[in-house]
Amino acid sequence: MKLYDYVLSGNCYKIRLFMAFLDLDYEKVGVDFYPGREHKSDSFLAINPLGQLPVLEDNGVVIRDAQAILVYLANRHDPSGQWWPQADHAQFAQVVQWLAFADSITGTSSAARLHDMLGYDLDIVAARAGAHRLFRILDSHLSQQEFEGHHWIAGPSPTIADIACFPYTALAGDGGIDTFYYPAIQRWIHRLTRLPRYHNMPGINVFA
């Protein structure tokens, strides 16, 4: 497998992290996202016309979109079915719902990070407010899960919904978004960083 990767991208990190959790070998192809904007170059647009990272290539199959790659990896490489549970229809729908939610986190929290860190010109007030709105929803959901005895987004064990939502929630501080006031999120981040084979990304506070 070949992963088109950028070291500071939370969406690439979620694939690297999931590969580590599944103990998979793969080849990384580094892309100069910043400052080179290589993801908008003709040669990269031929790989992904959306000009976005990550992209996974496996046996001639090319998959773009971080959430789609998580689904693919879980289906193909997780015989236990833990990460992409399909037996329970309600839980299955929950996972899909939170995968879509992860995209909204990217649209807000990741945007704020690009603004603060890499100088992107965008509406930073709207990005931060949008992220806080989502984090309130996630925090309240996680705390409800805890009342039901569950420590993860969609049920008793971690799924790709947790992986999908994790990076840009844990990296929110990079964009000037303080997640200190979301205690259930803090506890969930703590639990996730203690999973076997977890490896960290700069910007995530593993001491929290």
Next chain:
Amino acid sequence: MSPDDFTASHWYAIGRFADFPEGLSRPLRLLSQDIVAVRQGKDVKVTRADGRPCMVQARYGHVWTTLMDKPRALYDMPEFLEEGRRLVTAGAIGVLCSGLRAVENFLDMAHFPFVHTGILGIEEHPEVEKYDVSMDAERDEIWATKCCFFQPMAAATATGGQITEYKYRVPHPYSTILYKTCPIREGAWDLIGLFIQPTEEDACIAHSFVLVFDESNSDTSLLHFQQNIFLQDRMILENQVPRKLPIDPRWEMPTRADASSIAYRRWLKANGVVWGTAKLAEAA
């Protein structure tokens, strides 16, 4: 607060030439002032808010400007003329702290095992051996030499743990260059440097570069290595309190490992640097 004379008298990097697309005006901040940079053919023109032009020069892979009419000369880095070196510029990264904090952090080896764990240090080898710090009076700059540190993966080219020898140079209040033993060429030094663009007293943009002898890594892998290290630092920098650099010796209790930091703070103080530093009264 307007910058003190010493701070104001320098040249500052504001980006790489490629960061200024033809015809697009880019509003920037430098030393708490608004400036505008625009590319015109082979030149980048920089003007102040009132329309007065600033001097501009292109050096070390970056565009530099100054708010002074008679600035100090920009320091020399003769290594940029050496054959066989590769230059990788890592772009501009915003950090919410005084640029002086960013320089000081760059000089500090004691954080390697804890912040750059598994790359520039490991927790089993936290010792900072004694090193030398000297002032080059003629060029008015600081050198820390004979810095030795155990590193599991000192550079993108490194294949295993080694004792790496470092030299640090501070030729400018907002620039610092690390000279690191080159893993593939005996007697040569690889350079890694920071050119800080201080936007406010407590905020800055870090421009950085790698100038190395390296035949095995792509530019992109050198870039990823460098950016990963800097982002590990960024999180630490943004959590330092206060955001400005304390230079009053009564404020903190340094150890032997902080010799380069002590020299840097003394040098700033001796040159009358106030802008970007914290006053004791702000501690409360």
